Amino acid sequence: MSDNTSPTKGYYERHIFFCLNERPGGEDCCALHGAKAGFDRCKSQVKAAGLAGPGKVRVNKAGCLDRCAAGPVAVVYPEGTWYTFIDNEDIDEIVESHLKNGQIVERLLTPPELGR
Numbered sequence: 001m002s003d004n005t006s007p008t009k010g011y012y013e014r015h016i017f018f019c020l021n022e023r024p025g026g027e028d029c030c031a032l033h034g035a036k037a038g039f040d041r042c043k044s045q046v047k048a049a050g051l052a053g054p055g056k057v058r059v060n061k062a063g064c065l066d067r068c069a070a071g072p073v074a075v076v077y078p079e080g081t082w083y084t085f086i087d088n089e090d091i092d093e094i095v096e097s098h099l100k101n102g103q104i105v106e107r108l109l110t111p112p113e114l115g116r
């Protein structure tokens with residue numbers, strides 16, 4: 001992990017946003033596909049690995065990211081890498097491989113054609 005003292009560096013080295021959008025009336029959305037469980041798992045794994053905080057990693061909730069057809073989705077910046085995940089194993093791999101070591105998890109990449 002790099003330090004965050006340079007003004008050209010981001011406050012966080014990596015930032016992951018999880019869509020937790022919930023639509024009324026049972027309409028399809030990430031919330032219906034385990035988004036909150038993925039967010040909670042990511043948050044706890046990042047903390048347990050000592051990755052949380054300035055100069056390191058931040059895990060945030062987001063509203064609809066407009067890629068609902070691929071949900072549940074999360075996006076990692078600064079790379080702008082989109083993931084579609086299913087279970088804890090997927091989240092753990094994103095944390096260990098991408099958030100910790102900067103290696104994209106190819107098998108979980110959101111298909112580029114999937115949008116809303």
Ligand code: FES
Pocket residue numbers: 019020021022028029030031063064065066067068069071073
């Ligand atoms: S509901 Fe999650 S991307 Fe739209």
